[in-house]
Amino acid sequence: MDLTFSAEERxxxxxxxxxxxxxxxxxxxxxxxxxxxxFSDPDIGMAWQRALHRKGWGAPGWPVDHGGPDWTPAQxxxxxxxxxxxxxxxxxxxxxKMVGPVIIGFGSPEQKNFYLPRILSGxxxxxxxxxxxxxxxxxxSLKTRAVRDGDDYVINGTKIWTTHAHHANRMFALVRTSDxxxxxxxxxxxxIDMKTSGITTRPILTIGGDxxxxxxxxxxxxxxVANRVGEEGKGWTYGKYLLEFERGSGIASAKLREALKxxxxxxGSEITGRAIEDPDIAIRMxxxxxxxxxxxxxxxxxLSALQTGQNPGAVSxxxxxxxxxxxxxVTRLGVDVVGQDGLAVEPARPLYRLNHEPxxxxxxxxxxxxxxxxxxxxIFGGSSEIQRxxxxxxxxxx
Amino acid sequence: MDLTLSDEQRLLRESADRFVAETFTSEYRKKAANDPLGxxxxxxxxxxxxxxxxxxxxxxxxxxGGGAIEIGLLMEAFGRGLVSEPFFSTVVIGAALVAxxxxxxQQQAILPKVAEGALTLAFAHSERAARFDLxxxxxxxxxxxxxxxxxxxxxxxxxxxxxxxxxxxxxVANANGGSGKLALFLVPAGTAGLTxxxxxxxxxxxxxxxxxxxxxxxxxxxxxxxQDALPAIETVxxxxxxxxxxxxxxxxxxxxxxxxxxxxxxxxxxxxxxANQVIRHRLADVAMQVDEARSLALRAALMANAEPVxxxxxxxxxKAKIGRCARFVxxxxxxxxxxxxxxxxxxxxxxxxxxxxxxxxxxxxxxxxRRHAALSGRVHA
Numbered sequence: 001m002d003l004t005f006s007a008e009e010r011x012x013x014x015x016x017x018x019x020x021x022x023x024x025x026x027x028x029x030x031x032x033x034x035x036x037x038x039f040s041d042p043d044i045g046m047a048w049q050r051a052l053h054r055k056g057w058g059a060p061g062w063p064v065d066h067g068g069p070d071w072t073p074a075q076x077x078x079x080x081x082x083x084x085x086x087x088x089x090x091x092x093x094x095x096x097k098m099v100g101p102v103i104i105g106f107g108s109p110e111q112k113n114f115y116l117p118r119i120l121s122g123x124x125x126x127x128x129x130x131x132x133x134x135x136x137x138x139x140x141s142l143k144t145r146a147v148r149d150g151d152d153y154v155i156n157g158t159k160i161w162t163t164h165a166h167h168a169n170r171m172f173a174l175v176r177t178s179d180x181x182x183x184x185x186x187x188x189x190x191x192i193d194m195k196t197s198g199i200t201t202r203p204i205l206t207i208g209g210d211x212x213x214x215x216x217x218x219x220x221x222x223x224x225v226a227n228r229v230g231e232e233g234k235g236w237t238y239g240k241y242l243l244e245f246e247r248g249s250g251i252a253s254a255k256l257r258e259a260l261k262x263x264x265x266x267x268g269s270e271i272t273g274r275a276i277e278d279p280d281i282a283i284r285m286x287x288x289x290x291x292x293x294x295x296x297x298x299x300x301x302x303l304s305a306l307q308t309g310q311n312p313g314a315v316s317x318x319x320x321x322x323x324x325x326x327x328x329x330v331t332r333l334g335v336d337v338v339g340q341d342g343l344a345v346e347p348a349r350p351l352y353r354l355n356h357e358p359x360x361x362x363x364x365x366x367x368x369x370x371x372x373x374x375x376x377x378x379i380f381g382g383s384s385e386i387q388r389x390x391x392x393x394x395x396x397x398x
Numbered sequence: 399m400d401l402t403l404s405d406e407q408r409l410l411r412e413s414a415d416r417f418v419a420e421t422f423t424s425e426y427r428k429k430a431a432n433d434p435l436g437x438x439x440x441x442x443x444x445x446x447x448x449x450x451x452x453x454x455x456x457x458x459x460x461x462x463g464g465g466a467i468e469i470g471l472l473m474e475a476f477g478r479g480l481v482s483e484p485f486f487s488t489v490v491i492g493a494a495l496v497a498x499x500x501x502x503x504q505q506q507a508i509l510p511k512v513a514e515g516a517l518t519l520a521f522a523h524s525e526r527a528a529r530f531d532l533x534x535x536x537x538x539x540x541x542x543x544x545x546x547x548x549x550x551x552x553x554x555x556x557x558x559x560x561x562x563x564x565x566x567x568x569x570v571a572n573a574n575g576g577s578g579k580l581a582l583f584l585v586p587a588g589t590a591g592l593t594x595x596x597x598x599x600x601x602x603x604x605x606x607x608x609x610x611x612x613x614x615x616x617x618x619x620x621x622x623x624x625q626d627a628l629p630a631i632e633t634v635x636x637x638x639x640x641x642x643x644x645x646x647x648x649x650x651x652x653x654x655x656x657x658x659x660x661x662x663x664x665x666x667x668x669x670x671x672x673a674n675q676v677i678r679h680r681l682a683d684v685a686m687q688v689d690e691a692r693s694l695a696l697r698a699a700l701m702a703n704a705e706p707v708x709x710x711x712x713x714x715x716x717k718a719k720i721g722r723c724a725r726f727v728x729x730x731x732x733x734x735x736x737x738x739x740x741x742x743x744x745x746x747x748x749x750x751x752x753x754x755x756x757x758x759x760x761x762x763x764x765x766x767x768r769r770h771a772a773l774s775g776r777v778h779a
Contacts, residue, residue, distance in 0.1 A: 001401050001402070001404075001407075003399060276776060282776035282777045283768065285774075285776055286767050286771040287718075289770070290715035290719045293693075293697060293712070294697075295690075297693035297694065300401060301693065301696075304399065304402055305402075307400070308402055315689060318685070318686050322690070385679070388678065388682040389678065389682075392672075395682070396658055396678075396682065398661075398678050
């Protein structure tokens with residue numbers, strides 16, 4: 001057993017580090033640090049996507065014939081870890097990590113040729129139409145309906161919690177095309193141009209003060225049948241495939257380590273009155289660091305299994321649960337480190353482009369909003385309660 | 399980056415799992431619990447034949463030159479069977495102290511005997527006033543005309559009564575009467591001035607408290623050539639904590655497996671316990687903590703030879719969190735077995751108690767989170 005990377009892998013690590021150093025601008029880095037929500041705004045995120053695309057790194061997980069870099073699992077690990085360390089913006093994961101793999105796996109040649117290059121280049125910005133007001137954790141009970149009319153589907157219904165629908169020009173959605181025996185039957189996976197008439201988007205402000213999610217309404221929206229991915233009625237299979245990516249995507253420990261380091265730096269600074277001198281704060285920092293050590297080791301165990309062509313098995317389903325809990329604990333510690341200055345909430349967004357001098361030091365601005373925003377981590381992508389159901393069934397065989 | 403086992407490691411794990419499953423039955427454990435020795439010399443001989451006692455000892459001293467990963471594989475298997483043979487005290491601690499500190503002559507005299515099963519060792523270090531501070535030793539060693547004189551009291555000497563040699567730590571008095579360096583001494587069983595109060599340890603195995611009253615030792619009883627022993631003690635204890643972590647993982651995994659089976663079979667209100675979501679979610683949490691413990695024990699083993707701060711942070715972090723996981727897993731295993739869980743009729747209680755012992759040995763979670771924070775420059779030690 002060996003925790004170290006090979007000479008070639010270390011050379012690759014240096015290449016990633018060098019490329020980030022030359023292409024990540026101070027503006028992007030500052031904007032990322034001052035973004036309290038899960039996703040970067042597209043002006044920042046897509047600038048970074050274009051920078052990655054220039055280098056041929058626009059979609060690390062894709063196969064080489066669709067424009068992926070053909071990296072080994074270890075290279076992907078190194079890339080993600082270096083990105084986290086450098087504080088790069090989040091790219092449009094709904095494109096690169098969600099709909100991209102589904103189109104690659106199940107799309108027609110025409111769909112692949114049209115959509116994939118536009119995801120890589122950042123020309124298209126995607127949102128995900130999954131949840132509905134009546135269908136949260138019980139996603140397959142969804143009711144948005146697509147009725148066949150000639151070469152079109154006519155879609156009526158509503159989607160909710162749609163991240164960045166107000167920025168996106170495309171949506172991939174699960175819609176009901178028929179009623180089957182099981183509620184998972186009769187669902188289709190469909191690609192929608194957000195400029196189609198009949199689509200309206202209502203912003204939903206969340207408790208952290210961010211406009212990240214929306215409700216989207218479909219009122220007789222006509223979408224060509226050619227925009228359906230795969231077979232009619234098989235959408236649930238494709239959607240689940242994607243959710244696996246959503247849950248297992250990326251390497252979370254490196255980002256969490258950076259988040260803890262940010263809080264740790266604040267705690268050691270005069271701008272928090274040196275919060276680290278409170279032994280309770282110091283011990284909690286060590287507790288979280290050890291939690292992240294454990295998570296990282298579990299991720300490395302998965303990586304090692306993937307490298308040697310083994311199935312990592314059910315252990316990856318434990319990861320989503322821990323990641324969300326640790327993320328919340330880190331942000332909770334952040335709130336305690338900031339102390340009373342956290343009351344001076346800044347309502348304007350984005351925090352990196354304020355038209356006025358903030359009341360508190362800039363570095364403190366995102367901390368409380370991050371904590372508030374992170375409450376969603378144990379809810380989205382299958383709530384922690386759903387994850388425990390999955391672990392009981394899939395890991396423990398109950 | 400490769401965390402898969404080598405063929406030799408896989409074979410070691412398989413043979414250990416098989417031997418433990420066949421040998422360490424609950425009948426054997428009950429017998430051992432009432433045995434004044436606490437283990438079976440016959441089985442100890444088999445450990446030697448299997449090469450386990452030689453595992454971490456260098457090839458130059460009759461060993462196999464294995465490392466922390468191999469020790470972890472054995473310890474995890476031992477945890478599954480709640481093994482109480484003095485492997486940890488003799489091989490993981492005793493032989494390692496001799497290898498770290500001993501002169502070449504001392505290593506040649508002791509390590510081959512350990513490897514062939516002819517000598518067991520114990521480490522007498524902890525003192526009541528020290529709590530978990532490895533540097534706090536009040537026992538004194540005074541230079542005499544022809545050797546050393548030791549005075550003091552030790553607690554929690556694992557497997558001390560069965561040991562052929564006890565390695566005793568003491569503070570060497572300076573010429574001016576002040577307290578000086580820490581030193582280790584080889585004290586043969588039965589040396590005049592030793593008083594042992596032996597007990598059956600919580601969770602299996604034996605322990606003793608040890609009083610040293612004017613214990614006279616020859617000059618060559620000093621282990622090594624007079625360097626301060628604290629860094630070596632810290633090294634050995636850090637690695638020992640990684641090994642204990644692996645043992646705890648084996649114990650926790652067994653409790654999880656046993657509890658899972660029980661909740662599937664036990665029916666109340668006309669359905670298995672495991673049909674209830676509250677039970678399913680609790681078991682998911684137990685499984686998650688077992689997995690986190692597994693990752694941390696492995697991490698501590700992989701860092702056993704790293705530079706001291708990295709090694710100690712990994713060891714303390716693992717000890718702290720595995721201790722917390724262990725208490726949770728143990729308490730939930732009893733809880734989910736209902737009233738049967740609190741009886742001596744099931745093995746659950748024995749595993750529970752061994753985890754309780756694990757948590758406190760060399761310092762509990764609170765101590766090790768504090769040590770981790772101190773090593774990270776967050777709090778003062």
